[in-house]
Amino acid sequence: MPAFPYLFYNTIFRINIVTIAMMILTGIIVLVLLRLAQRNLDVRKPRGLQNFIEWAIDFTANMARDTMPSERMVQWILPLAFTMLIFLFVANWLGLIATISIKLNHPIPWLGLTAQNLAMAHGEVPLFDSPTANMSMTLGMAFMVWILSHAQGLRHPRQYFRHYRNPMAIIEEITNPLTHGMRLYGNIFAGEALIGVILTIPLIFGWLPVSIPLLLVWLLYSGFVSTIQAYVFTILMTLYVGHKSYGDQVDHA
């Protein structure tokens, strides 16, 4: 178990610095990507990156159309869904492209790197990692979506509460955000963890690198999973919010 640096380690409000920093980095990458796509923005002839981003927007819109009750809702959720899709895509891929860890021998107690933690992690302190490989972060995203969907549902209290006459619906409301967040976390964390394990396979006979083909196969698979999980998380978000969007005449602006 690697030892992450924390803020406020000794309180209940401990913050994983690497996760938050990686989120900010992901956001910056996404923003740079979108700004690059906007260079030479052309209404008539989209080129290169602009074309790709337009395709991504279109893809997101179609995804939302499949799960949302009205076109108005689709246009309302589109910025969030698009940001979520591309943000999670970049976030998932960051950990695949590289994970950087440093070997730390001296404990730094105020960052949560106590001697005991360092000993458990063999002194390994990650500095560059997928933000989505952190359970708290993915649950946070899922919780945000949960709040959003219920806020959307409460615009029509009568239909909203009628839905809960069935007690199974209440259980569903608890399991949905949990699975929503844990699914993303599990997939990405497992991918990275296995990459870490494969990298520690020793050379057979002292020269045969048996880990290389394994690593290639697992990287391909993880890349596939990373992409799919970004898609799944986003479509579930539109689905949950769409489920609670009662009525079409609401002003969502």
Add this chain to the structure above:
Amino acid sequence: MFELGTFIVSIVTFLIMFWIIKTYGFAPLARMLEQRRQLVEGQISEAEQNRLQAEKYLNEQHTLLEEARKQAKEIVDAARVRADEQAREIVAAAEAEAERLLESNRQLIERERAEAMSEVMATVSSLTVELSEKLLHRHADQAVHAEMVQEAEKMLGDLAC
């Protein structure tokens, strides 16, 4: 290990990131897409309008052509009627002229014939009288002579007629 701090701060971070990306990354693209949508829509409706206009023009042309054709036919018909009339008039005039010429010639011939006849009669009557005188061996006086000529002429006139 669930960490409350990471949980809450990651939500806040994401919301901030979302706001920045939406404002500076997504909005211009969405605006552009909206512009394109409007452009395409405008062009489609414009093309439709043009098509309708073209159809209208075509119909107009058709009616105009039809009208022109009808007018041309009318004009040709009228011309034909007038030409027929004129031809008839010309023929009638020619016939009348011929008739007139024929008539005048006939009168001329008649007159000449009458003149010739009267001349012949005068000669014949005087010859008759002279012959009679010779036969009678005597001179008829002037009065008797005139009377006999008159008588001869009368009888000849009866003969000639």
